[in-house]
Amino acid sequence: MSVIEKLNALKKYFVEEYIIKPNRRVYVFKSEDLKALFQDLIKVFGYENFYVATIVGTDLISEGKIRLDYYVNLLPDEVTVVFRTYLPRENPTIDSLIDIIPGVLSGECETYDLVGVVFRGNEFLKRGFFVPKEFVEQKIYPLRKDVKV
Amino acid sequence: MGAKKVIEVPYVVELPVGPQHPALHEPLLLKAYAEGEEIVKVEINTGYNHRGIEKLAERNNFYRNIFICGRVCGICNTVHANCYTRALEYLLGVEPNNRAKYLRVVAMEFERIHSHMLINAIMAEILGFDSLFMNMMLDRERIMKAKEILTGNRVIGDYMMVGGVRRDVDEVKRDKLIKLLKQLRPRVEYYKKLFIEDETILKRLVDTGLLSRVNATKYSFVGPVARGSNVRIDVRASDKYDAYGDIPWNVITYKEGDSWARMMVRWDETLEAIDMCIYALEHLPSDGNPVPDERRLPRKFPEGESYARVEAQRGELTYYVMSTGGVNPYRVKIRTPSFLNVIHSAILYPGYSIADLPVIFVSLDPCIACMERVAVVDVDEGRRRLVRLKDLAKGVY
Numbered sequence: 001m002s003v004i005e006k007l008n009a010l011k012k013y014f015v016e017e018y019i020i021k022p023n024r025r026v027y028v029f030k031s032e033d034l035k036a037l038f039q040d041l042i043k044v045f046g047y048e049n050f051y052v053a054t055i056v057g058t059d060l061i062s063e064g065k066i067r068l069d070y071y072v073n074l075l076p077d078e079v080t081v082v083f084r085t086y087l088p089r090e091n092p093t094i095d096s097l098i099d100i101i102p103g104v105l106s107g108e109c110e111t112y113d114l115v116g117v118v119f120r121g122n123e124f125l126k127r128g129f130f131v132p133k134e135f136v137e138q139k140i141y142p143l144r145k146d147v148k149v
Numbered sequence: 150m151g152a153k154k155v156i157e158v159p160y161v162v163e164l165p166v167g168p169q170h171p172a173l174h175e176p177l178l179l180k181a182y183a184e185g186e187e188i189v190k191v192e193i194n195t196g197y198n199h200r201g202i203e204k205l206a207e208r209n210n211f212y213r214n215i216f217i218c219g220r221v222c223g224i225c226n227t228v229h230a231n232c233y234t235r236a237l238e239y240l241l242g243v244e245p246n247n248r249a250k251y252l253r254v255v256a257m258e259f260e261r262i263h264s265h266m267l268i269n270a271i272m273a274e275i276l277g278f279d280s281l282f283m284n285m286m287l288d289r290e291r292i293m294k295a296k297e298i299l300t301g302n303r304v305i306g307d308y309m310m311v312g313g314v315r316r317d318v319d320e321v322k323r324d325k326l327i328k329l330l331k332q333l334r335p336r337v338e339y340y341k342k343l344f345i346e347d348e349t350i351l352k353r354l355v356d357t358g359l360l361s362r363v364n365a366t367k368y369s370f371v372g373p374v375a376r377g378s379n380v381r382i383d384v385r386a387s388d389k390y391d392a393y394g395d396i397p398w399n400v401i402t403y404k405e406g407d408s409w410a411r412m413m414v415r416w417d418e419t420l421e422a423i424d425m426c427i428y429a430l431e432h433l434p435s436d437g438n439p440v441p442d443e444r445r446l447p448r449k450f451p452e453g454e455s456y457a458r459v460e461a462q463r464g465e466l467t468y469y470v471m472s473t474g475g476v477n478p479y480r481v482k483i484r485t486p487s488f489l490n491v492i493h494s495a496i497l498y499p500g501y502s503i504a505d506l507p508v509i510f511v512s513l514d515p516c517i518a519c520m521e522r523v524a525v526v527d528v529d530e531g532r533r534r535l536v537r538l539k540d541l542a543k544g545v546y
Contacts, residue, residue, distance in 0.1 A: 021239035021455040051366040054484035056469050071456065071467065075366070075380070078387035080458065103369030106492040107484075114203075128196045142204055149204055 003074040007081065009044050013037045024071075026082040031068075035095045037083065041072070042100065049075045052097075055107030057115035059089070061145040066092040066117055087117065096122035116141035161189060164503065168197040177491065179510065183503055191498040191506075193491060206481035211237055211450055211472075212443075214481065216307060218468070221483060223304050224264050225461045227256045230309040232459040233481075235390060236470040237311050239455035241447065249313035249439035250392040251429045255326075256299055256308045257391075257459075258422040258429075262333070263292045264462035265415040265422075268514040269340065272412055275507050276353050281343070288336045295329045298322050312441035323430050330430075334423050341416040344409070354409035358497045358509030361406060368493040371486045372464020373418065374513055376402045377410035384460035396432075398425050408512035415514070449476055463487055463514050491515045 004025070013036070016028035029037055041050065056069040070083040087094060096119035097104045108119040113129040127136040140147050164181040178194035202221055206214045215237075219230035231253060238244065245253070270285035293303045300306030301316060308314050318326070344350055360370065365378040375382055383400045385393040401417040403410035450472040457468045464486030471480040490513045497509050 021453060022457075024456050047363050047367045049366070051369045051371075053369070053371075053465060054467055054469075054482070056480075056482045058471065058480045058482075069469075071469075073382070073465075075382065078382055078384070080456065082456070101367065102496075103367055103489070103493060106369075106488055109492075110488075130196050132196075142201065149201060 003045075003077050003079050004081075006044055007074075010037060010040050013040075020082065024080050024082055026069075026084050028084045028086075031085040031087055031094050034085065035097065035100070038097055038100060045074060051075075052101055052103050052107065053080065055104065055111050057092075057111040057117050057143070059115060059143060059145045060086075061089070064089045066115060068092075068094065068111070068117060092117045093120060094118075095120050098122045098124070114141060114143040116144060164506075166506075168194070177515075179506075181498065181503070181506055186502045186504075188498045188501055188503060188506060191495045193495055195492065203481050203483060206478060208477065210448075210476045211478060212311070212446070214478065215309060215311075218481075218483070219305060219307055219309070221485070224267070225260055225463070225466070226304070227253075227260050227300070227306045227308050228459050228461040228466055229483075230307070231257060231391070232457045232461075232466055232468045233470070234309040234311055235459070236455045236457035236468045237450070239457065240450055240453050240470065240472055241311065243312045243446075245313045245391075245441070246437045246439060247392065247395075247434035248317075248436055249441075251396075251433050252299070252314045252318065252439055253309065254392045254396060255426050255429050256296070256306060256314070258426045259292055259296045259299065261422045261462045262419050262426075263289050263296065264514075265419045266292070266337070266340075268511065269344070269412055269415055272354075272508070272511050273350075275511050276350060278349070281340075285340060288333060288340075291329045291333045295326050298326055298329075310441065310443065311446055313439045315440060317439050318430075318433075323433065327427055327430050330423050330427050334420070337416065337419050337423065341413070341420070344412060344416060351409065353505075353508055354412060354512070355405075355407055357408045357501060357505050358512055359407050360497060364496065365406075368496060369489045370464075370493065371489055372461070372514075373411050373414040374464065374490050376400070377414045378406040379404045382465070384458045384465050388458055390457075390459065392429065396425050396428055408508055411512045411514075449474065450478075461486055464490060487513075487515050 013029045013033045014027045015030065018026050020026055050072055053071040053073050058067045060067055066087045066089055068085050068087060071080060072083060073080050094117065096108055098108060099121060105124060108122050109124060109129045111117045112119060112125045113127060113131055119125060131142060135142060142149050161182045161184055164183060166179040168178045180192040180194060181188050182190040202217060205217060209217060215230055215234055218233040219226045221229045266285055266289040270282045273285065274282035296306065297303045299318060300308040360378045362379050365375045365380045379402050381400055381402050386400050398421050401414050401421065403414055452472055452474040454471045459466050466486055467484045469482040470478050473479045494513055498506060
């Protein structure tokens with residue numbers, strides 16, 4: 001069974017599917033399903049057969065949303081898939097995965113510090129993880145589109 | 150009845166290493182906590198140098214960013230430029246010719262060779278084997294020379310461009326490159342043998358900084374660190390970008406999961422890389438000019454998103470590029486391998502001694518070239534006998 005066929009077990013969480021170049025499958029899910037989705041991913045693949053490669057937060061200012069992408073590499077074929085969700089720009093909050101997948105630490109801390117997404121339950125979140133002190137004092141998130149640096 | 154014994158709970162000694170340290174090439178703070186000689190916890194502190202490259206990329210056009218991305222890291226500049234360039238090529242639907250693809254592989258594998266030799270040399274220095282460090286660095290000069298012949302520069306190559314590479318090689322240069330690689334191979338074989346047989350090296354590296362197979366994926370370790378724990382991941386094999394699908398080579402894995410396995414993965418990969426470069430240069434396709442005409446490239450990019458991956462020396466490097474149809478990217482997200490390997494490395498240190506800390510750290514090939522030695526702060530200034538928590542728990546006091 002290919003890794004993509006295995007992903008069918010998680011189909012109930014996906015509201016939309018498409019592809020970004022060159023051939024990365026994107027699965028859009030509701031933000032409240034994040035934890036359940038990854039818990040099921042662990043059940044289907046096991047800890048040894050996937051890893052979270054990166055978390056990408058993008059400020060879609062014209063839509064009033066923050067887009068959050070979890071890039072996951074599925075083993076043994078090493079297929080990259082994207083789990084994508086949207087958060088309101090005024091209050092971008094989502095559950096943290098750190099209690100079930102410790103490898104998200106760097107991605108969650110970075111996305112919080114640069115884009116301002118709050119990961120509920122991640123006690124390691126802190127401002128100044130990457131940004132300089134003056135950004136922390138001014139309470140600005142440099143990768144927000146309305147921030148001039 | 151008065152107390153007969155006074156139990157003193159020992160201080161946990163805090164050992165800050167960095168962010169400014171004579172041997173640290175990049176700012177990072179490793180805060181280690183030790184009970185006696187044993188490390189009980191390590192905190193990785195970042196945030197001393199925000200370069201703002203992702204924001205900078207949003208303010209420059211797609212093509213200028215190739216040069217910015219090439220400067221994210223000096224050691225792995227061609228892989229950064231290649232990954233970003235390929236993300237642009239995916240957006241544009243452009244594909245370089247075979248000669249360009251082969252030359253790209255040669256440039257990137259040159260980098261892998263010099264990077265792996267560098268970190269192995271640093272490991273030798275950390276172990277106190279300074280003459281080995283100097284010998285390796287001397288031999289590494291051959292590959293630096295080769296990179297200069299190919300790209301025009303020893304370090305920052307600026308070799309990649311959309312649709313190809315910036316320079317071709319002629320027959321004379323090609324023969325010179327093959328000669329340099331053939332001279333280097335026996336030297337690398339000798340160093341590898343040394344890492345297999347030298348008793349001191351084995352004593353310091355074997356069973357130090359063990360990383361289990363499951364923790365390697367659970368904590369998102371990539372590259373030689375993961376492959377040293379028997380995780381068979383290599384973007385060159387899975388994505389087969391550029392000419393990696395045409396050139397024969399093997400993915401290297403070790404089962405041991407310790408610092409020795411990580412260094413051995415690098416030695417084997419260096420030998421593989423030398424063979425790949427020789428093969429690529431000897432079978433260089435002649436299907437046209439690998440240097441495309443820049444004037445024919447579109448200024449504006451179509452709307453869309455792309456996500457490129459490359460197997461950098463330290464592991465999987467990724468670039469996400471989003472275009473909204475203008476001349477500048479809307480979003481560029483870079484995820485370097487050290488971002489995962491260094492920040493998540495705190496699990497590797499507990500239980501090992503302070504002397505093992507630099508060994509484990511260097512075995513990750515962090516973007517911080519050298520940890521050197523750590524200073525132990527003596528808290529026992531008086532004549533009190535400190536009891537370790539471990540001993541206290543066992544009732545030995």
